[in-house]
Amino acid sequence: MEERISVRTFGTFELAFDGRPVGRWKAGKARNLLQFLLLRQGRIVSRDVLYDALWPDGPWPKGSSSLKVAAHMLRKVLDGQPEGGPGLRLLTRESGYLLEAAGVPLDFELFIRLADEAHAAQRRGGRAEAAALYLRADGLYAGDFLPDEPYEWAVAQREWLRSRLLCGLTYLAETNILRGDHVGVIRWCQRMLEVEPFHEEAFRALMLVHGHLGQLEQVQRWYRLCDVRLRRHLQTAPDLTTRRLYARAAHGAFTGRAIDPRLWQHELQPDGHTSLLRSTA
Numbered sequence: 001m002e003e004r005i006s007v008r009t010f011g012t013f014e015l016a017f018d019g020r021p022v023g024r025w026k027a028g029k030a031r032n033l034l035q036f037l038l039l040r041q042g043r044i045v046s047r048d049v050l051y052d053a054l055w056p057d058g059p060w061p062k063g064s065s066s067l068k069v070a071a072h073m074l075r076k077v078l079d080g081q082p083e084g085g086p087g088l089r090l091l092t093r094e095s096g097y098l099l100e101a102a103g104v105p106l107d108f109e110l111f112i113r114l115a116d117e118a119h120a121a122q123r124r125g126g127r128a129e130a131a132a133l134y135l136r137a138d139g140l141y142a143g144d145f146l147p148d149e150p151y152e153w154a155v156a157q158r159e160w161l162r163s164r165l166l167c168g169l170t171y172l173a174e175t176n177i178l179r180g181d182h183v184g185v186i187r188w189c190q191r192m193l194e195v196e197p198f199h200e201e202a203f204r205a206l207m208l209v210h211g212h213l214g215q216l217e218q219v220q221r222w223y224r225l226c227d228v229r230l231r232r233h234l235q236t237a238p239d240l241t242t243r244r245l246y247a248r249a250a251h252g253a254f255t256g257r258a259i260d261p262r263l264w265q266h267e268l269q270p271d272g273h274t275s276l277l278r279s280t281a
Contacts, residue, residue, distance in 0.1 A: 004082045009108045017081045029054055029070035037099035046096040052127050053153055115164045131175045134168035141165050159179045180259045204245050211249030219249045235255025
């Protein structure tokens with residue numbers, strides 16, 4: 001059943017009424033005003049804060065009408081939403097603006113709720129429950145949060161949500177290590193690299209899995225890709241742990257051996273400060 005009002009923030013931004021996306025915004029800042037207030041719904045946001053967020057290159061002149069115009073245009077857009085039931089309402093207050101969005105499904109809020117519930121289950125030792133919740137959270141993450149918005153507040157939220165996802169993906173990879181599921185480990189490491197292309201520990205896990213399987217050419221390919229990405233984009237080389245693991249895996253040191261979580265913990269992060277397998281030993 002199509003939601004009467006929906007907001008999508010992962011991968012792209014989309015506001016839709018009865019399944020029909022808003023295709024044309026009345027003014028550029030109207031859309032950004034909605035995006036910013038969605039992160040602060042139910043709270044009065046002062047005009048000064050809004051000007052600093054939406055016109056960060058200021059200074060903006062005293063008595064500027066730019067914010068008022070953006071608010072007016074946003075209300076015009078919201079006039080197109082279905083009547084009755086949950087809705088988006090922009091309210092003017094003496095000190096600023098307030099957005100009401102009660103009952104309107106927001107993908108980033110559902111993602112956060114699932115990630116929080118998964119983390120709570122993880123702390124209780126409920127691995128199956130936590131893994132199922134992280135899996136649902138991953139299904140919502142269709143790309144970075146507001147990827148086309150360069151504002152500092154959008155970037156900060158984007159990085160925070162990406163970090164939450166990477167924690168969940170790490171847990172899903174750990175779960176498959178405990179099960180001895182090579183394909184599952186590969187799947188979640190590849191997903192980590194989709195989200196964070198320079199995730200060196202994911203590269204190490206991939207090299208180790210293919211080393212166990214005796215696929216030594218694939219070990220070499222993953223190392224080469226890791227090396228190229230780090231040197232080309234970050235101007236750095238793979239760290240010592242990665243180089244040591246590659247040397248052992250490429251020479252068949254792990255071939256034919258069953259997955260042992262304790263061995264993996266040692267090989268992935270010999271100093272003991274690990275993220276992958278932090279809870280498996």
